[in-house]
Amino acid sequence: MVDATVAVIAEVGLENASFAKIAKHAGLSSTSLISYHFAGRSDLIATVATRVRTAFADYVMARLDESSPMRTLLSFCAASVDFIGERPTYMVALRQILAAAPSGKGASGLASDDRERLAALFVDGQRCGDFREFDPATMASFVLALRDDVIGRSIAEPGLDINLCRNEMVAAVERATRKDHR
Amino acid sequence: MVDATVAVIAEVGLENASFAKIAKHAGLSSTSLISYHFAGRSDLIATVATRVRTAFADYVMARLDESSPMRTLLSFCAASVDFIGERPTYMVALRQILAAAPSGKGASGLASDDRERLAALFVDGQRCGDFREFDPATMASFVLALRDDVIGRSIAEPGLDINLCRNEMVAAVERATRKDHR
Amino acid sequence: MVDATVAVIAEVGLENASFAKIAKHAGLSSTSLISYHFAGRSDLIATVATRVRTAFADYVMARLDESSPMRTLLSFCAASVDFIGERPTYMVALRQILAAAPSGKGASGLASDDRERLAALFVDGQRCGDFREFDPATMASFVLALRDDVIGRSIAEPGLDINLCRNEMVAAVERATRKDHR
Amino acid sequence: MVDATVAVIAEVGLENASFAKIAKHAGLSSTSLISYHFAGRSDLIATVATRVRTAFADYVMARLDESSPMRTLLSFCAASVDFIGERPTYMVALRQILAAAPSGKGASGLASDDRERLAALFVDGQRCGDFREFDPATMASFVLALRDDVIGRSIAEPGLDINLCRNEMVAAVERATRKDHR
DNA sequence: CATGAATGAGATTTCATTCAT
DNA sequence: GATGAATGAAATCTCATTCAT
Numbered sequence A, B, C, D: 001m002v003d004a005t006v007a008v009i010a011e012v013g014l015e016n017a018s019f020a021k022i023a024k025h026a027g028l029s030s031t032s033l034i035s036y037h038f039a040g041r042s043d044l045i046a047t048v049a050t051r052v053r054t055a056f057a058d059y060v061m062a063r064l065d066e067s068s069p070m071r072t073l074l075s076f077c078a079a080s081v082d083f084i085g086e087r088p089t090y091m092v093a094l095r096q097i098l099a100a101a102p103s104g105k106g107a108s109g110l111a112s113d114d115r116e117r118l119a120a121l122f123v124d125g126q127r128c129g130d131f132r133e134f135d136p137a138t139m140a141s142f143v144l145a146l147r148d149d150v151i152g153r154s155i156a157e158p159g160l161d162i163n164l165c166r167n168e169m170v171a172a173v174e175r176a177t178r179k180d181h182r
Numbered sequence E: 001c002a003t004g005a006a007t008g009a010g011a012t013t014t015c016a017t018t019c020a021t
Numbered sequence F: 001g002a003t004g005a006a007t008g009a010a011a012t013c014t015c016a017t018t019c020a021t
Helices: A004-013 A019-025 A032-037 A041-062 A069-087 A088-100 A108-128 A138-158 A162-177 B002-011 B020-024 B032-037 B041-062 B069-087 B090-098 B105-129 B136-156 B162-177 C002-012 C020-024 C032-035 C041-062 C069-086 C087-100 C107-129 C137-154 C162-177 D001-012 D019-026 D032-037 D041-062 D069-086 D088-100 D107-127 D135-154 D162-177
Strands: none
Touching: A004 A019, A004 A041, A004 A088, A019 A032, A019 B020, A041 A069, A041 A088, A069 A108, A069 A138, A069 D069, A088 B090, A108 A138, A108 C002, A138 A162, A138 B002, A138 B136, A162 B136, A162 B162, B002 B020, B002 B041, B002 C069, B020 B032, B041 B069, B041 B090, B041 B105, B069 B090, B069 B105, B069 B136, B069 B162, B090 B136, B105 B136, B105 C107, B136 B162, C002 C041, C002 C087, C020 C032, C032 C069, C041 C069, C041 C087, C069 C087, C069 C107, C069 C137, C087 C137, C087 D088, C107 C137, C137 C162, C137 D001, C137 D135, C137 D162, C162 D135, D001 D019, D001 D041, D001 D088, D019 D032, D041 D069, D041 D088, D069 D088, D069 D107, D069 D135, D088 D135, D107 D135, D135 D162
16 A cells, blocks of 8 residues: 555655555555554554665665775665666655655654764764865765756656766765865 | 745745745735646746756856866855855755756756756866866766755755855865866 | 527527526626626516417418418428428527426416417317327427427437428327227 | 436536536545446447436337237327426437447448338228328337427427327328328 | 636645554 | 445636627
8 A cells, every 4th residue: 555655656746646646556445444454544654664775775675885985985875776766766755755745843753864964974984084174965965966857857868877877976975075285 | 835835845845835835925815826827836846946956056156156167166156155145045945956856857957957057067177187087977966065054054054154065065066176286 | 688598598498598698608898797687587588488489370371371270280380390490590590498497487488379279179179180189288288299399309310300390290190199990 | 326327418518417416416535436346438329328218118119009000009109298298308318329429330220120010000990991101110210209399399399288289290190101082 | 798816615635644343 | 345326626717708809
């Protein structure tokens, strides 16, 4: 049921992902089952968000090279983009959910997890000399924005070269964060 | 009427920006006037997007320093972020519209203008030695993604320091694009 | 304006013939002109009905052979069918208006004119021996029903042979009304 | 729900038979249930038409005297008119639907069944000498037109004598179709 | 005469949800 | 657990009409 929701969101967008479409995609003959299992629409999409984020985190964690802060960062970028190619609908759905989230906490809080972890990584890396001085929170947000941009383009441009995106992203992030030479 | 729509979208999100709320905000006594002036909901939000993009383009163009490709790029970044502080609701509305846009053209096509111009700028700058070698289209998308990220954060985090964001963005973009030092 | 209404009714049916469509067909930029010239929708379609009926009556009257009741009847039938071929949209519109008319008088009374005149003709012809004994009112209604049927078929079947219809109608009406032999 | 629709159409006409009135007549608290069960307004009225035509066909079939083509024809006429007296609202509704039907197929196609069967009957009867030579398709349409005329009059004239109509129709149809006496 | 903005009623349709089975 | 009928709110859209210009 959650998977059906992911698929529907990826196909028609969060706004148009009604219980009716989800039920049909899941092979259910009534939307009442969804109401039965979830407290409401927001409960359902929160569950979806969690499921997607877990899958994403698992995938990325397994590919993390934590031998140094910079390597952690770059392997995070690479793995993130690879996941987009691996499970496109997952990231599309997550992006829709995060974009539509009203300010404050709620679903938006979901994204802050990643951001905080990245910011902490930057603080570490600045201390040990991997990174130049910049605002960790802002840079964390920037890195995630690049990742989300690849997601968006992977939707809009069917023939997109994911490998190119990954390499470009890694190169850009490295240059934006590393210590300036001289 | 378009301005009322911008305000409502910025307040409650695109999804909840119903004709009823817009009419109320515009001081109209009926939603039918909106249907009268616009071919439909999509026509209205397309008009909104155009209006916002025009205002944005005008603002940025007036602040562009075109003495070199790199300066053009960095002044574009700075002006973009400044506009967010200037007309926050405009950018919030635009971001909602772009995020909800299904793939293909439509609202997504709205962003392609900027992207193409940036890409062309990169090609120029690479030829004249301002920029290192990278994929112009990908980098153009990245730069816009950073701008959109600042928009998003300006919504989610009321107390955000826009000046900090601008400086960080300029610094990051410059390092990501300039020629590598030996 | 009346002619535009006729055309629109013939094209999309009375039910869908809105002021908006009529105004567009008439080249007007606003429906308010229609409201200005007519007391309301019913006034407009009543005017249309009158216009059409006048045109129809003029056409038929000019072709009537009143040398005997039977000849009057048959020439009425022939001329009626010919008019359908001549001005198809006129009769289509009239038929729509009459069919949608609620019982009682109103627009329905428009049809009773023809019926009464035909019934009177039958009474005459029965007196002078042209027609057999039958209920004049019922037969009058029947004759008009055949005419309306040709109208209906001329809409539904584009390639309909109007001449065939006229001849068949004349033959059928003659046999249904003439005195039985022996 | 279908029966409620029939009743409402018979009462206020097809044009004014809104979901609201139908729901009210059916004792429903919301019009949404109609949208739930039917794909749309056209689906509903198509269902109504089918229901009515089935009832009509069943009634007439049970009263058909098929001992000869002419007897089949005349018993069809008699039974048809009798049904009008039996279930007035059914025929009123059907007539409204057919009259409002745009050309082409759709509801108009509903009548073609009867027409084809009658035409086939005429061909048979002409071969065996029951009927004179005439165009079968045209005559079939004519006979149904007479039937529909009685329906129409039974609406417009409350005190109409149905028996008289039946007898007049049978007499007229017999004379219009039988072989001419020398 | 003509325009076009504005109005309010009303129509269909979709939505999430509840309830009895 | 699963179904499908039923509900009420809300959304978009069309309609005829009015009014100021």
